[in-house]
Amino acid sequence: MFTGTGGSGVNEMPSRHSEIMENQCVYCHMYSVKGEEKKRIELLNKDPKQLKGGHTFEVDKRICLQCHDEPDKLVSEWKKKIEKLIKQLKELMEEKPDKLSNSYKTAKSNYNMVIYDGGTGIHNPRYAEVLLRHGIYSLTTGKAWEK
Numbered sequence: 709m710f711t712g713t714g715g716s717g718v719n720e721m722p723s724r725h726s727e728i729m730e731n732q733c734v735y736c737h738m739y740s741v742k743g744e745e746k747k748r749i750e751l752l753n754k755d756p757k758q759l760k761g762g763h764t765f766e767v768d769k770r771i772c773l774q775c776h777d778e779p780d781k782l783v784s785e786w787k788k789k790i791e792k793l794i795k796q797l798k799e800l801m802e803e804k805p806d807k808l809s810n811s812y813k814t815a816k817s818n819y820n821m822v823i824y825d826g827g828t829g830i831h832n833p834r835y836a837e838v839l840l841r842h843g844i845y846s847l848t849t850g851k852a853w854e855k
Contacts, residue, residue: 715842723832
């Protein structure tokens with residue numbers, strides 16, 4: 709999802725983050741406390757390893773704040789949009805009688821890609837939206853492989 713590849717019937721669409729974050733996944737999921745911040749934490753007798761990030765793979769939002777003023781708001785907006793599209797595509801797939809058609813397979817593949825990535829689109833919201841919209845398009849028009 710992060711690299712924007714592997715979807716059915718859509719062009720590659722790497723996440724903007726994948727283009728600017730040198731260490732990609734590690735950049736957010738293994739954030740480490742350094743320098744003055746580490747000293748402050750140690751003075752409070754807290755173990756820096758107990759913080760989010762590090763080897764827990766949880767995202768520490770301090771990394772987001774380096775570029776985004778309101779990361780929680782952004783994530784909330786993405787989630788709302790993606791969850792709405794997931795629901796719409798899921799309903800269409802459940803209604804589709806021919807589960808062996810190319811249009812169904814395209815929709816299901818794109819749906820699964822978003823769901824297996826956590827279902828929020830967080831790793832590449834633009835790509836998640838395009839995948840889901842193309843799945844919806846495939847099921848409503850019967851045109852599966854067109855880009």
